[in-house]
Amino acid sequence: MKVGESVRRPDAPPKVRGTFVYSSDLRAEGMLWGATVRSPHPHARIRSIDASEARAMPGVHAVLTHEDVPGKKVYGLEIADQPVLAFEFVRYWGEAVAVVAADHPEQARRAAGKVRVDYEVLPPVTRAEDGKVLRHVKIRHGDQSARADVVVKGEYEIGMQDQAPLGPESGLAIPDGEGGVDLHIATQWLHVDQQQLAGILGLPKEKVRLTMAGIGGAFGAREDLSMQAHACLLALKTGRPVKISYSRPESFVGHVHRHPGTLSYEHGANRDGTLVYVRARILLDGGAYASSSTAVIANATCFACGPYRVPNATIDGIVVYSNNPPCGAMRGFGSVQNCYAHEAQMDKLATALGMDPVELRIKNALETGDRAITGQAIDGPVPVAELLRRVRSFPLPLGEEGEGEGRELFLPGGVSNTTHGEGVKRGVGYAAGFKNIGYSEGFDDYSTARVRLFVHHGKPRVEVHTAAAEVGQGVALVQAQVAGSELGVTDVVVLNADTRVGSAGSSSASRQTYITGGAVKAASEAVCRRVLDLAESELHPGSELRIENDSIVDAGGKPMVSLATLLGDAVIEETREFRPRKTHHLDPDTGQSDAHMQFAFAAHRAVVDVDTELGLVKVVELATAQDVGKAINPLAVQGQLEGGAAQGLGLAVMEEIQVKDGVIKNASFTDYLLPTILDMPPVKMDILELGDPNSPYGLKGVGEPPTISSGPAIVAAIRAATGRAIDRVPVRPQDLTL
Amino acid sequence: MSAVVLDVRIETTINGEPRVAEDVWPGESLLYVLRERFGLYGSKNACEQGECGSCSVYLDGALVCACLVLGGQAGGRSVTTVEGVDADAVQKAFVEAGAVQCGFCTPGLVVAAHELLQRVPHPTDGEIREALAGNVCRCTGYGTIIAAVHMAAGR
Known part of the structure; x- marks a missing residue:
């Protein structure tokens, strides 16, 4: 393991x-x-x-x-x-x-x-415009009166999404x-x-x-x-x-929901496509209570321009109180709403410039050492252009999905059998997104792990105890893999999480593999040092020792003594806290700061078929590329990329909590539409492991990026299929027909 | 509104065993009876409206959502739950394919996939999608579930 x-x-x-x-x-x-x-x-x-x-x-x-x-x-x-x-x-x-x-x-x-x-x-108070301001985050980056050759503007509306964990x-x-x-x-x-x-x-x-x-699932709820x-x-x-x-x-x-929002954007670029400035006002409705709204709006503001080089930015992110349902954390945490806006803007700009939308993105893609609009220089691999190239290079589906028996399943309208292909138009769209991993703005982010090594029924056993929440993402297994790797022991047991051990922080912000993984690594290393000290004091070896396959081995890999024999009745236990590098508060006037610990990037390509007569959308295929730094468990990583994309698809074309005069009108799975197996297409994936020099094993948080750019790619594809300027999600039939 | 009268007796067969529940409120669903009367918590309570399939069971051999059946309707009939279904191949395939994350939808999917493979031993992607359209999964995005059903069909 x-x-x-x-x-x-x-x-x-x-x-x-x-x-x-x-x-x-x-x-x-x-x-x-x-x-x-x-x-x-x-x-x-x-x-x-x-x-x-x-x-x-x-x-x-x-x-x-x-x-x-x-x-x-x-x-x-x-x-x-x-x-x-x-x-x-x-x-x-x-x-x-x-x-x-x-x-x-x-x-x-x-x-x-x-x-x-x-x-x-x-x-x-049911309109965000009338709400009391809960937090206003300002970013003033570069020249505030910058002008550009080509300017595009847009206003975008995002509906309220539910995490809908099944449990x-x-x-x-x-x-x-x-x-x-x-x-x-x-x-x-x-x-x-x-x-x-x-x-x-x-x-x-x-x-x-x-x-x-x-x-039974969490997703922020x-x-x-x-x-x-x-x-x-x-x-x-x-x-x-x-x-x-x-x-x-x-x-x-x-539980709280994903914030609905209204986002007004203006992008300016040179004639060659180089971005000159972005001005944006992001208004999110926080609902009746604060929850994590103050952090969500910080994210929405910090990542407002997407993973692009923007030398001059004027961003106002405002979250307000209202009498609508309270909103807070959901997978993507503020970086989802803004991605719909900045990616729609990039497509608009490409059209205005007569450029290919992927080329425009690649031209402006953030690279290592570039400064985000918060002024923070982004270190480590920043493969935005590479991710876009990779999703573009996947072969496109051939358009045979609607052929033969059962073809209606693969057409818009599905089993309702509303078309045999007439009025159906295909579109392809692209999007890229990024967000922070772990907590930001100076929060003391840490996790605690207790690791114990002892002999159980004649064999060495490692017990790992943390308070990390296994929400389905697989963090319990990650802990076992980390301890197994560090200690060379095959029998690793992860105890159930509880408050008898120190805090692990939240299973949020795609941080748990990084932070709790880091804590388990640190505690395991400490146990390992003690074991090797013990072995050295007993064996007086000529060379360095290590643990491998439940034994102490020498530098050449030759077994010296079994761990069980070495340990006897001894119990070796170490507890460690792990902290990633510090972050800092945003400057209240300019938003300039090294506010974030790590950045994660993903890109998506979507292929859709739209029944232009009925306004029905079938997402035919999604393709994604994401840098995960190091895949601790590749199967689990694939599960995150695919499942996260499904939630992105949901917001793009299906999922919305309908709130009228402050009252939820569709509080059931009958009326709140979740993607089923008929709605979700196959996902092609290209997982990059570029290694972050700052993190344990070089890993990056994985869980949220798939939910960020998947939906915007789908909406871009719908625009490409229909030629309509769609400015709200989820896209409804009337948005495509009226 | 009248008081909650707990006066129904249900005699049924669950996973091949005769079972009796006493003092049941007539409004209790089969799902509630399975879970809270018989301690069979494998059938899950995600929507209790027949939309998500998490409580899929067999009732006299027919695939049903236990939340949509009254407990009393199971009287004199035979119920097979995820705890009793002979779905080894499906269960192993779900584990191997990575089709399990939070797992709340999994018991219902295991029963529904088992039912599909009884009818259609080697289903196409389309047949799998159609058969499992009543089972919502919020974690996986379904690709691994389709892979798992194919894997089980190959055994």
């Missing part, structure tokens, strides 16, 4: 058998079910809450309101502004107002329906009988949950212990608290274990 091998996931066998335990599968003796009372208004004053009838219902054990929150009544990842349970006001449709625990989930739901909340309905928000809180609580939970960051919960519950952290339960505090409050109140598991409609109001 080594770095660079396509090792099979140890959690896959229980997952295919249905025995893997997810957070919604938990149960305990005497367990109660929680249900949540939610606001039916996007904005209202709470005059009173009467829970007496609900409390008297059969099977009901507790009904809690904000008055029952013993500690901090508000929480939040960046700014504590979101009530645990609403008091005085509700600020979005679906906001939690009270929670109920009952013997049966239906009893809990019905009791929740009997909690009488007297609302004074207030007018909601619902769920968990089980078990009171310990001594005032503390154990929470089994699916979360992206155990320790930030623990910290927030301790504050809310008014308990020291030691009394709020978290254990990771199986996670599990960064903020959802039911965690509610389950703990109910468990502590009733003295009984309490499980909460959201329904799908509830999940749509139970």
Whole structure:
């Protein structure tokens, strides 16, 4: 089990058998079910809450309101502004107002329906233009009054996307009988949950212990608290274990979404295609509470121009509060919205210049040592031009997808059999994108790993313990591969994540392989040094020793002693924290700073068929090239590239949370359209391993870039097929026909 | 609204074994009964609306979404869940092909792919796509799932 091998996931066998335990599968003796009372208004004053009838219902054990929150009544990842349970006001449709625990989930739901909340309905702020500014990030780079020969302008609108992890928000809180609580939970960051919960519950952290339960996907949706505090409050109140598991409609109001936005751009270039300036105003709707909006807008602003050399940039990124559903983290984190805009602009510019759109991009592609619009010189490989060349060089599909039996599956409209090819036009589009890996703007980003080596049933075993969230991406296996590589031991066990070990930070920002991988590497190296010291003191070898295949070997690879013999009863354990290089705050007036730790790049080519009469789109093929630095597990990397592209396709042509007057109109999988196996085409991939000189093994974060440029390439292809200037996503039939 | 009356008894056969659930609320879905009454959590609760296929099971040999069947409707009938389905080849192929990430869709896909291969031992890409169109996966992008079904068909 080594770095660079396509090792099979140890959690896959229980997952295919249905025995893997997810957070919604938990149960305990005497367990109660929680249900949540939610606001039916996007904005209202709470005059009173009467829970007496609900409390008297059969099977009901507790009904809690904000008055029952013993500690901090508000929480939040960046700014504590979101009530645990609403008091005085509700600020979005679906906001939690009270929670109920009952013997049966239906009893809990019905009791929740009997909690009488007297609302004074207030007018909601539902347009971002009318919202209160939460953060305004300014970039003033180069000459602010630069002029250019050729100028193109555009305004682009991005819909609200849902992460839609299949596993619902769920968990089980078990009171310990001594005032503390154990929470089994699916979360992206155990320790930030623990910290927030301790504050809310008014308990020291030691009394709020978290254990990771199986996670059914995350994609940003599990960064903020959802039911965690509610389950703990109910468990502590009733003295009984309490499980909460959201329904799908509830999940749509139970987590934050990708920010919708309006992006106004102006690009100026010389006649030869050299970019002179970009001016942009990016307005994102943060919804009712801050969540991670302040960091999302920083990303949207810092990466506003895409992976191109832009000597002069004037960018204003603004995120506002409104009474719409709260928005926060989703895969791509601010770099998705802006990619639709900057890539549409590059295509517009190519048209205005009479240039090939890929050549225009290559001409302006960032290279090693170039400065981003934040002034930061980008070090390490910056293969933007190479990625574009590679996606262009894949052979195009032949257009035979719609031939023969079952051909309707491969045409726009699919099994609806709406065309036999008439009115169908093909288009090809390109896009490139980039974003930061890890946390930015001076955040103290780190992870902790404990690595233990001992003899188990006569063989050496390594145990790795971190708090890193295995959300499906494969970070548990990455840890095993790293420890296996560093220690030369075949039996590596990764313990379940919990708060008995130090923080790993979040499974976010494509950072976990880098940061927790780095921590496991550091702890493994420390264990390795101790083992070799021990071996040297006992063997007095003439040459340097190392560990290989469970044995101590000499420089020539000759086994000297088995690890099991050397160790005997000894247990060698080391804990290490790993920190990547420091980042810095953005200058508040100019946005100039070395604010980011690592940059990752990807490019996509999309081929689409459009039924121009009905406005239906079939994505025929996606091709991508991405520099992953070093593929720790190539099979897992391919999974990230393909799965991430599917989420990009979703935003481009299908997925949108429809919000009208602050109310979500499609909070179900019937009405919120996720890409199915019929919608997602084959993905051709070219994975580059160019090696980042600063990172463990040269790796780069992998998870997010596939979600950034995939959608914009699809929209470019739709423009190419139809000749229409499409300026909003997801692209709807009426956008292609009216 | 009337009280939640827990008064139904369900006698059914699950994975070949006779099982009885007592004191069931008549509104409980087969999915809820499988999970919370019989402890068979392999069938997953992702949408509970018949859209995602994560709770796919056999009911008297027919592929159904357990969330769309009332628990009481399983009375006197035979249910096969992912825990009981004889789908070794499919399961191995899913592991080998890298078709499992978070895995929440996987049990439903295993049952649905098993059903396809019973009907069509060597399906084309198109047949796989059509048969699995009712199973949503949010992680993989489906390519590895198609590869896994082909791999299982080759065994």
